[in-house]
Amino acid sequence: MTYAEAARALNGARILVVEDDFLISTEIDSILAGAGAMVVGPCRTLAQAERLIEANHISAAILDFRLGHDTTLPVAAQLHRHGIPFVFFTGQMNTRQIESACPGAKVITKPFQSRTIVAALADVLH
């Protein structure tokens, strides 16, 4: 899938961003906006994410695996219940913990290229 194709898939999609670092969430906002998606969030806490999922029609989500001292696994579970696709991203080199907790989940490692984010989300939306 080319970037253009991926961006088409994202166009108009409502993407939930769960990331508590301002700089990184700003970056993701820019990437998603650049691909024509609408950003829901960014959420900086689990509670905020839970609220936004219930209140919005989310197309897909992108979650930082670690949020403060917690993980976003509860958010992933909630998304799964709603049948909403999602991707994780993480600074962890070893992604086994995520894979075992959430089998089959797509994981992007930091630092990331914008095309990787866009392609991954387009892929799960497909």
Add this chain to the structure above:
Amino acid sequence: MADNDTAEQESNDKKPVIGASAGDETVQRLRTVREESDAANEELRAANEELQSINEELQTVNSELKLKLEAVSRAHSDLRNLVAATDIGTLFLDSGLRIKRFTDRMTDLFSITTADEGRSITDISHQLEYHDLVKDARAVLANLTPIRHEVRSRADRWYDMRMRPYRTADDKIDGVVITFVDISERRQVDEALRVSEENLSQGQRLVELSRDPIFIWDFDDGIVFWNRGSEELYGYSSAEAVGRRKDQLLATQIPGSSFAELRAKLLADGSYSGEVRHRTKNGRELTIETRIVLKTMAGKRLALESTRDVTERKQWERRQQLLLGELAHRVRNTLAVVQAIAHQSLRTSKSSEQFVQRFDGRLAALASAHTLLVNSDWEGADLATLARSQLEPYTSDNPGRVQIGGEPVTMPADLATPFGLILHELATNAAKHGSLSCPKGSVTVEWTVTRNDPRVLKVVWHEQGGPPVQQPVTSGFGSALIENGISSATVRREFKRSGLICTIELPLSKPAENGGGDIR
């Protein structure tokens, strides 16, 4: 006989006169002679009988002597054979210390031949390192007390030398008997035994004193040996440990296996090595590297076990692994932050020069905050130091322009980096539009911490003496960073004519337990 001769002489003398009366007389005389002859005959017979009995006695004596002689001869022969056969060097000296007799063995030690019999022992050279030989022999003769020494020959053989007085059958002292028994082999065995015992006792002492835990347990019973190292590591004294079953005393656990399997492996292979868990007397669980060898000694199956406490090393390795993972995580996260700074700086810059300037400044702010965290092992950063380091580039020409003060506060690691960036943005703005843009302007940074829980840090950034400021029309990346850089912070900016007042309030969460902060 003399009587017979006389009778014959008388009969010859009377021959010429033979008459009747003379005949009677003759008859009478003959009768007398006859009687005398008979008597003599009788006496002779008696004498003969006596001689015969003497002869018989002599024959008896003779045969007895012959028997004795044979016995003596046999004894002598036995003695000769004994002397020849004996391995014991024996030397007989008379009371003048002259050689009377010796066994063949003596020729090994003394330069003697049978021709030397009768010569004084003092004239004979020998191979012994024994200078008091003659003196001792004289002493034995004088005191009648036996002397015994172990003496060495020049050929490095050892002899058990015994010197005792020679007593004759009638208990007279008639010289000295010296015997030499070769005890070289015994000495060698003794010596080897001594050396081996010494080695053994040294080895045992070493094991005893070793700081490495070493103990022995009966495969079918309890502990039989427990060294100092075991006492130190496990806390049980030797008296407490000996007799107890090892697996019970140390609550032995084998990860992924069992003590029964360990025993089976020991039986099958004769040895075992691996990682096990042992519990000390005070209940501490230890990770142990153990080596066990099974030996059968005196009918007992003994397990010789040497252990090493690797608890700390394992913990260190785990921590090391954790730290390495954490480091990789931080590096990747920081790279993502740098990437975001680059992209956002680029988006909001009008020229590449402006981009480079902004990007460099933010990167320097990030690096400076990181330095403080690294210096504190990522525990946190002292707020005053953090503020000084962020403002330092703007005050180098006039340090008095910036006043920094407040009670000591440690910024948690997860807040220190974004807070440093916020201070950097405030300072950059001040230098561009605010109080740091003119020589008279100044900035005070002051803070207080509330006592309630959670404690709230309130930092006030106050610019004075600068040009009048106005709220910016468009909100750029810098402003967004100031207002949203820390999600839990409440930021209020007042653009007063006298200068900007920025109040930042943020709850200070307790430092993370792993001391590592939580940069994602």
